[in-house]
Amino acid sequence: MSQRSFGSPLIGRDDELGRLAAVLERARNGSGQAVLIAGDAGVGKTRLLDEVAARAAAAGAVVVTGHCVDLGDVGLPYLPFTEILGVLAGDGRFGDVLAAHPVVERLLGAGPDSARDADARLRLFEGVAGLFGELAATAPLLLVLEDLHWADQSSRDLLRFLLSRGVLPRRFAVLASYRADDLHRRHPLRPLLAELVRLPGVERLEVRRLADAEVTRLVRSLEERPLSEATVRDIVERAEGNAFYTEELVAAAGTDGMPTGLADLLLIRVEQLSETAQQVLRTAAVAGRRVGHDLLRDAVGLPEEELESALREAVGRQLLVAGDGDTYAFRHALAREAVYGDLLPGQRARLHGTYARLLAARGGGAETAAERAHHYRESHDLPEALAASLEAADHARRVGAPAEELRQLETALDLWTAVPCEARPTGEGLDPVSLTLRASAAAAHSGDAHRAVSLTRAALAGTGQDADPELAARVRYTLAGNLMTVDNLAAAFAYSSEALAMIPAEPPSRTWVWAAATHVMAARQIGDDDTALRVARQALEVAERIGATAARADLLISLARLEGGGRRTREGRERLREARELARSAGDTPVEMRALFSLAIGCFESGELRECLPWITEGLDRARRAGLMSSPYALEMRYLRLLVLYTLGQWDECVRVARADPAPGFAEGPVLYIALARGEPDVEDRARVLLGEPFDWMGTFVGGIVLTDAAGLRGDAEGAVARARDAVAVLSDELGRAPHVTVRLAALALAAVADRAAAERRGGGNAERWTGVSGELVELARATAAGQGPEGQAWLARAEAEWIRAASGPDIVAWEKAAAAFTDGDVYEAARVRLRYAEALAADGRRAEAGEQARSVRETAAALRAAPLLERAEALLRRxxxxxxxxxxxxxxxxxxxxxxxxxxxxxxGEELFITGKTASVHVSNILAKLGAASRTEAVAIAYRERLITPEPTAQG
Incomplete structure (x- = not known):
């Protein structure tokens, strides 16, 4: 692969070069490596990458580079990878390897239409990964991705896939650069970077600004004529360690009134060119960072000889550089931005229009649709921009890029009203309501549930009185489904009711069946099981009659929850298996995933944790094949997989899986549970992030658990109670029904209350003030545990035992019952309960039994590396x-x-210890006997003498 030429020396980068050389060496000799290279614009990232790439190529590596491009609101799916594959396809050495992975032809525009292929996205990702792995097996492979801050979401998803597969291929390295100063708080690259740096084999390198002495060396190496010491000092001061700025200041030195801004400096360089070269440069700037020779020639309208002369001049002045495939690129993106920004509005619009028409005339097809849409919009040709945006949306769907499909559809919807009716495209689904519905589906597929809701609401607002009833019903039941995803249950039920009422059940139709299936789910969510059961049975009969297989599967899933013992029973799970097969035969992946999730959660709820894992594995595999890893059911399965590993005590495996397959938000909740149990820092800060905006039910669920438990562990009973109450209040539905997690939150808060009450009793304080609080919490636990499976009942047993401890001290029978309830469940919580049981035994003098329990807890805590629990167990044994x-x-x-x-x-x-006077008398008699005392007074004297008790402190007046 040819490398971009560069004339400026590389100064002050010995540390960075050494570190990257070590990364490449580790990749050559072991598993693959990746480095995320951060730095401000102009600091020298590209120059550093050029040097590393040149050295790697000289050492025999295959080096391929992909560039991300800033095209504003236009997304070009997989752009840097398409560039890389294009370079590989043009090199005869790799023909056989590419032929072995034909799926990657989709990115080069040669593959089949896969819009209806649920497995296409995963096959594409696997194909690209397999290709790179096979290339690396023949020769060391260095993949360079530049300007990751401009990457489209599909490219970010593919990069995540390549780096999060556990171990990268041997002899494979990835270097990806991005502008750190461009990453605002909500920049979409931020969460990806946070995920990637936690992966094995991925590290971050920050390209620092140059020190003053290094800038001085750079100035001296660049000067073509002697510069005075004053000029050098001025350049060093103004450059502020930025290498590119330094070069431009050196180039401008000696000009009258040297400007202070970098853009002005760059324009001085441009103005020193001939008028023809300036014209070429301005035309190239409108194309983007890179442009092909033929396209530039046609756009600028110059004879070949004049164009080549102008290009030679621009390259000689280090404004353009020649690239692979007969292309030219601006030496730095900042140079392109300065030239583009200096164009007059009319010049910009005219040149954008020229590029749009040239691309259309060349027959680039769907692959250039997004680029054409951008140029048409900037040239104010809105009808053509609308048509190109819709074409680009179709292309994004075909290549499995839902985020880019969404962006193009939203662009089309923005343009729709601005385009005259007669100039709008026509055909099925080409109306604002249908397009908005399609955009909501793309938002849901890309994991943006709240955006899906707002788009469906927009579709609803667009349906007037004369709207087609079936379309109006479809909008409403789609909105109901999206609202359930964000836990707006009452509104979901209202819209599903409207949808069902808008179309008759007879004659039967698929729209009515899907409206009914959605209404069943909404009714069940708000607790109206009678309505849900009645409608489900009626709809199932209709679905069977008309052959609506996917809807039939969906209804069977709902009935598995509604009839008999629900999905925890073998009968319920048999129905779910039937639903899975029906959904699979119908090719409806979302319904199939719902069936698989229901099978997995049914096993979990019944306490069959190991049986749960195969269903999760199958469900996540299905989600990957469909490119739906960010969909709601996939996220819940990712959380459930980690939760099962956490519950079984396989903590290291849980952390490993989380690192290998990073998931956003709540899905990594069990890793937070582990971090808290191991006493790791910053756990509470990480949990609070889950409580931010927009509201996420599962994020609040996880954050509430972590923050309540954390408050209790540090002895903050008031904080634990407040956290539990807040979480229950926020998670309760519109009807005020508390969620199932309430029993766990109540038990965790009760543990903190019981600790405080015990401390009050030991110190002679007022323990009774906690009686009302503990009573409220135990009632909450009792109310929400009703009907729950083994896990809920175990937490209730713990809540009851903590309530007794808060009121009167540890109760052996209650803790024995709680310990038995956790026997086949959560390994860590079982150990915590056994420690309480041991404390109760010790308080009753049964020290041998207490020691046996405490030693068992110590063994479990040591195996889990749960340091705080280990310390408590050892303290009990010592005491x-x-x-x-x-x-x-x-x-x-x-x-x-x-x-x-x-x-x-x-x-x-008896009153103070919450025991009867008779029991107190028995204890007093035992004390007298054990101490050999004849009276109460003598017993106290002996106790002081033997230091069995210490005198209470007296109040100071």
């Missing part, structure tokens, strides 16, 4: 050992003795 050797009294007897020392009667002792 029990010390008490066994130093005191003949049980913990309860020591509590009674402390109150004896304060002069309390048996009745008063």
């Amino acid at each position: 029990s050992a010390a008490e066994s050797s130093a005191s003949p009294l049980t913990a309860r007897e020591r509590d009674v003795l402390r109150l004896l020392a304060l002069g309390r009667s048996n009745r008063q002792i």
Whole structure:
């Protein structure tokens, strides 16, 4: 592969070069490596990459480069990878390898139409990954991606796929650069970078600004004529360590009134060219960072000899550089931006129009549609821009790029009203409502549920009184489905009701069946199971009659929840298996994924955790093949997979899977649970991020659990109770029904309350003030645990035991019951409960049994590396050992003795310890016997002497 020529020396980059050389060496000798190279515009990222690429090529590596391009609101799907594959396809050495991976032809415009192929996106990703792996097997392969901050979402998705496959191919390296100063808070590259840097084999390198001494060396190496020391100092001061700015300042040195801005400096360089060269440069700037020779020639309208002379002049002045495939590129994006920004509005519009017409005349087809749409819009040719945007949307769908399809459809919708009726395209689905519905589906497929809702609402607003009833119904049930995704349940039910009422059940139609299926889901979500069951049975009969296979599958999934014991039973899961097969035969991947998720969650709810994993694996594999890894069911399955591993105590595997397949937001919740249990820093900050805008139900679910538990672990009972209450309030539905997670939140808050109450009792404080709070929390737990499976019942048993502990101290029977409930469930929570059980046993003097339980907890905590739990178990073992050797009294007897020392009667002792006066009397008798005391007073004296208790502090007046 030819490399771009460069004339400026590379100064001050020894550290960066050394680090990248080490990365390439590790890739050559082991698994692949990737480096994300960050730096401000002009700091020297491209020059550094050129040097590294040249050295790699000289050492025998295959080096291919792909560029991301800034085309404003136009997305070019997979642009840098298309460029890379085009270069490989043009090199005869790689013909056989490319032939072995024909799927990549889709990116080069030679593949079949895959708009209806649910597996196309994954096959494309696998094909690209396989191609790079095979190339790397024949020779070291260096993939360079420039200007990642301009990458389209599909390219970002493909990069994520390549880097998150666990281990990159041997002898394969990826270097990807981006402008750090361009990444505003909501830039779409930010979350991807956060995911990638956590992967094994991926690291980040920041290209720093040059030090003043290095800038001075660069100035001296660039000067073609002697510069005074004052001029050099001025350049160094003004360049602020930016290499490109330094070069431009050196080039402008000596001119009258040297400008202060970089753009003005660049324009001075341009104005030093001949008028013809300036014309070529301005024309090239409208094409973008890179332009082909033939296209530039036709756009500028110059004879070949004049064009070549002008190009030679621009290249000689280091404004353009010659690239692969008879193309020219601006040496730096900042130069192109300066030239483009200096064009008059009329010049821009005219040149954009020229490029649009040239691209259309060349018959580029769908592959150039997005580019044509951009040029037509900038030239204000709105009818052609509309047509090209719709063509680009079709192309994005064919290549499996839903985010780019969405952008093009939204652009088309913006243009629709501005284009005269007679100039608009016509045909099926070419109306604002249908296009908006299609855009909402693209938003849902790209994982933007809230955008899907707003687009469907826009479609609803566009349906007037004279709208086709079937289309109007479809809009409403689509909106209902999207609203359920964002947990707006009451509104979903209202819209699904409207949809069902708009079209008759007879004669039967697929639209009515789908409206009914959506209404069943909405009714079940708001608790109207009678309506859901009635409509589901009626719709299932109609679906069978008209052969609506996918809808029939969807209805079977709903019925599995509504009839009998639900999806936790074998009968329910048999229905779900039937639904899965029907959805698969109909080619309806979303319904198939719903069936697979239901099978997985049914196993989880019934406590069959290991049986859950195969269904999750199948579901995620299906989602990958369909390119739906960001869809709601896929995200919930990714969360569930990690949750099962967490629950089974396979924590290292859970973290490994999360790193290998990073998921956004709540889906990594179990990793947060592990981080909290292991005492890692910043866990609460990471959890708070999940509570931000826009509201996400599952994110709030995960964040509520983590923050409630974290408050309890640090002894903040008030904070734990507040967090639990807040989470329950936000997660409750419109009817005020608390979610199932309430029992867990209540139990975690009760643990903090019980700890505080116990501390109050030990210190002689007011433990009774927690009675009302603990009572409220246990009632919440009881109300929401009803009807839940083994997990919910285990959390209820724990809540009950914590409630008793808060009221009167540890109760052996309650903790024994809780420990038994967690036996086949959550390994970590079972250990936490067993520790409470051990504490209860120790308080009753049953130290041998307490030690056995505590040692078991210690073993589990050590295996999980749950340091805080390990410390508590070891502390209990030390305390029990010390008490066994130093005191003949049980913990309860020591509590009674402390109150004896304060002069309390048996009745008063019973009231303070929440036991009967008779029980208090028995404890007093046992104390007298064990201490050999004849009276209560003597027992207290012996206790002070033997240091079994210490005197209470007296108030200072």
